[in-house]
Structure formats: structure tokens, C-alpha cells
Amino acid sequence: MFAILRTIPKPLRMLILPIFAMMLSACDPAALGNVGGASGPKIDPNAPVPVALLVPRGGSASDNLLATNLENAARLAIRDLDGVQIDLRVYGTAGQASTAATAASQAVADGAKIILGPVYGEAANAAGVAVADSGVNVLSFSNNTTIAGGNVFVLGPTFDNTANRLVNYAKRTGKDKIVVMHASDIGGQLGRNAIQRAIAANGATLSGSVDYALSQQGVIAAVPKVKALIDSSGANALFLTANSSTALPLLSELLPNAGVRNSSTQFIGLTRWDVPAQTLGLAGVQGGWFALPDPGSSAAFAQRYSAAYGSRPLDIAGLSFDGIAAIGSLVKNRKGNALSTSALTQAAGFRGAGGIFRLLPDGSNQRGLAVATIRDKQVVLLEAAPQAFGSAGF
Structure with missing residues (x-):
């Protein structure tokens, strides 16, 4: 279900919820199957x-x-x-x-x-x-x-769209040997699959993947495995499916403490690392990459909505x-x-x-996304969102 996150739970007690890897992905985690095709009814375009x-x-x-x-x-x-x-x-x-x-x-x-x-x-x-x-x-x-x-x-916004945008950018900037770290639940598996498809589609290298159970001990146990895999494979990027309501706060502490840091291994997030805003304060995500909608368009929409209705819109x-x-x-x-x-x-x-x-x-859908990083607890754009399909970023 959709959740409005106001605060980040403390790392040592935050692993009590199932993963909500993206905004609405866990609303229906089971594959429900497709339905019959449809061409669409005729309309009278000259009438309402x-x-x-x-x-x-x-x-x-x-x-x-x-x-x-x-x-x-x-x-x-x-x-x-x-x-x-x-x-x-x-x-x-x-x-x-x-x-x-x-x-x-x-x-x-x-x-x-x-x-x-x-x-x-x-x-x-x-x-x-x-x-x-x-x-x-x-x-x-x-x-x-x-x-x-x-x-x-x-x-x-879909996992595939986000993963493809970020892997495309990573490949073009030399961060092309990627380890995937994901939760073992359905959301984590879907995220892992999307990242792996993006790696293959963009000619990057999958250096391996590590999963973890959604518990404090599960996350703690997975960190040394990630460190060992990065060292043995020569990976230069770590793609995480976790978000602020699940394992990201804990991982942002444990990974650097284990010697896995952005300075040598680029952290990449499948979820928005600027939502909620408190995420920007996590020490371990400084320098990490994530994708987000065109900030200019989003700000213009929020301003118009606020002017019309007196409050900021939900994303x-x-x-x-x-x-x-x-x-x-x-x-x-x-x-x-x-x-x-x-x-x-x-x-x-x-x-x-x-x-x-x-x-x-x-x-599914495809969206023009910007690539951003976090510096001094602030969002900094690395590459603007494309303004047309077929341009850089797709």
C-alpha cells in the first residue's frame, strides 16, 4: 500500500515492516496475471x-x-x-x-x-x-x-525504468561492474530482476548478487558477503533495492563500517533517496546515485497544485x-x-x-528521469531528465 513517510525509523528497529521497494509496487505483490486485450471504444471528440x-x-x-x-x-x-x-x-x-x-x-x-x-x-x-x-x-x-x-x-514509476536509467548512466561513466544487494522477499526479487535486465541491456557486467532476510540479523549477516563479493569480483558499483522504510538506514551504517564505501564502490539506489527528506542526512548515502522525475516539471506542478488547493500534493x-x-x-x-x-x-x-x-x-511505462546524487545532505543533479524520447538517458 502507499505510505506517507514522515520520519526514518531508527536503524536497529526499522526492520519490522515488509519492503515497499517503490511507491506502489507492494500494493499487490503477487502476480495476478494479464487480462484480455482492448482496442478502446469510439468517442465523439467534439463532445465532452x-x-x-x-x-x-x-x-x-x-x-x-x-x-x-x-x-x-x-x-x-x-x-x-x-x-x-x-x-x-x-x-x-x-x-x-x-x-x-x-x-x-x-x-x-x-x-x-x-x-x-x-x-x-x-x-x-x-x-x-x-x-x-x-x-x-x-x-x-x-x-x-x-x-x-x-x-x-x-x-x-517502474523498477525497469529506474534501473535502466541508472545502469545506462553507470555504464557511460565507467561504473559498469555491478553487485546487486536485495531483500529476499517478492519486492526485492522483482527489483533484482529489473536491475539484472538493465545490466544486460546496457552492456554492463553483473558481478553477482547478495540477498538478505528482512530482519536485523539478516541484514547484518549479508554485509560481509557483499564485501567479499566486491573484493573478489573487482566490482565498482553496488546497486541497492532498499529504501528508507526498510533496510537503507541500517545498510548506510553497516556497509561503510565493513569497508564498502562510495569512494571506491559507487552506491546506486533503486528507490528515491530524497524521500523522505531525512534520508538525505544518512552518512552512508552521501555520494550515492538515484533517479527522480524531472525536478523542474515536478516543482512547477507542486507550485500550481499548492496555489489551487492550499497544500502541497502527495507525489x-x-x-x-x-x-x-x-x-x-x-x-x-x-x-x-x-x-x-x-x-x-x-x-x-x-x-x-x-x-x-x-x-x-x-x-508498463517509460519515463524521462534525472540522475542525482547527495552531497552535504543536499540533492545535486548529475544528469538532467531527457526532454524527448530517443535522446540521451534512454
Whole structure:
């Protein structure tokens, strides 16, 4: 599930939670399978286009806050659609798969031509299955690629996208012999697999991998193995799947103490090391690399959202803005098949709250990400986010 992290747990007591390796990846850790293909219903581009927004309203307090952010962002995006009219219809799912399926079916019965949301992987899969026969596509806010395919797309940042961006940069800067350190749970395994695919795709070298059980002792036991593997293989980079809510605070202490330091072995993170902000203060991550959305675009979106609604948006709110931006861009072409699968997966992509992105035929996505490091507890960009597909960074 999505969590809003306010503080970093103390290293010696923080390993009580399952890994949430990326923003929404652990919402549905099991592979749920793909659903049937969909071409997309015909629309009248000269009339308001009915769009269903499925949000977790009716669930917990955090779900309700999330729902408000997603709806606000969608309405903010609608204001930008010059000449395009969107009839936004909002449905609550309470964060439940069964409710999401019912809401999706009702939305299609009400005339929705595309569904934006829901958030959680299991709910998104259920919504996609419920409307597969109607030909309506689902642009979910999940980043769980195990549910992507057929009529279900994931808008959330994916392991593969992040890993490929970072390995590509590492290869070009000479940090091309990489050890992977990952949790032994499903999130860690999916992260490891994505990193290994990126290493192969970019011509880097996999120097080995070390897993660890999600416990204090499990992490402690894995550190000497990492040190030994780096020494024996001559690796010059260590790619970590851990984040601040799991093993990263502990690893940031143990690895340097064991002699594995950024000065000789480049640390690379699969997750955002600037979220929450307290992560920037960890001594062991100074000099580490991570990827993040285009900072300029993200800041502009946050400023506009704050001006409109009086509070800073949750990071995930940008995905709702992205979905409306993509829909509006396609409808603006005034074609009846604007929301078909082929249209949604156009190679040119779209520009959203965090920069450029595009949907891929397998239901996943590709986003233009910046590469950053941490110096003196501050984020410093090493390479800007690409502004077009096919440019440096892809």
C-alpha cells in the first residue's frame, strides 16, 4: 500500500515492516496475471469525453487524503486542456478490489470511455478484468507491472525504468561492474530482476548478487558477503533495492563500517533517496546515485497544485495529472479512436507533472528521469531528465 513517510525509523528497529521497494509496487505483490486485450471504444471528440476516475475514497483516512489529491490533480489537468472537454466522473473504491471492480463496471455502464485509476495493484487488476469485454482501457496509478497488459496500464514509476536509467548512466561513466544487494522477499526479487535486465541491456557486467532476510540479523549477516563479493569480483558499483522504510538506514551504517564505501564502490539506489527528506542526512548515502522525475516539471506542478488547493500534493497526485494530460492530448487530435490502445501507446509519448512519459504495449511505462546524487545532505543533479524520447538517458 502507499505510505506517507514522515520520519526514518531508527536503524536497529526499522526492520519490522515488509519492503515497499517503490511507491506502489507492494500494493499487490503477487502476480495476478494479464487480462484480455482492448482496442478502446469510439468517442465523439467534439463532445465532452466521459472519463471515470477511480480513487480509494471511503477507505482509511490516508486513503481519503490520497483520493482528494488524485481528484484535485485531475481537475487541475483539465484546466490545461485547450479546446478539449472532459466529463470527469469520480467513483470511490475504498481501496478494495471488489469495490473497484463494481465501480469500474458501473462507470462503463454510465458511459465512461476510459478509466483513470484505481491506485492499488489488486484493485486495478480487478477493474481491468471487470471491463475487459467492453474494450475500455484502464490507466491505473499502480506501478506493479505484474498486473499490466491487455487493457490495464500502470502509470506509476517502474523498477525497469529506474534501473535502466541508472545502469545506462553507470555504464557511460565507467561504473559498469555491478553487485546487486536485495531483500529476499517478492519486492526485492522483482527489483533484482529489473536491475539484472538493465545490466544486460546496457552492456554492463553483473558481478553477482547478495540477498538478505528482512530482519536485523539478516541484514547484518549479508554485509560481509557483499564485501567479499566486491573484493573478489573487482566490482565498482553496488546497486541497492532498499529504501528508507526498510533496510537503507541500517545498510548506510553497516556497509561503510565493513569497508564498502562510495569512494571506491559507487552506491546506486533503486528507490528515491530524497524521500523522505531525512534520508538525505544518512552518512552512508552521501555520494550515492538515484533517479527522480524531472525536478523542474515536478516543482512547477507542486507550485500550481499548492496555489489551487492550499497544500502541497502527495507525489502520487502527479500520476492523475499525467493520465488526464495524456487523454486530453489524444482527444485533441479529433479522432474517434483517440483512446484506443494503439493511440495510448504512441511512441511520441506525453508531457505530465514529472516530465515526459509514454505507455508501452505491454502495459508498463517509460519515463524521462534525472540522475542525482547527495552531497552535504543536499540533492545535486548529475544528469538532467531527457526532454524527448530517443535522446540521451534512454
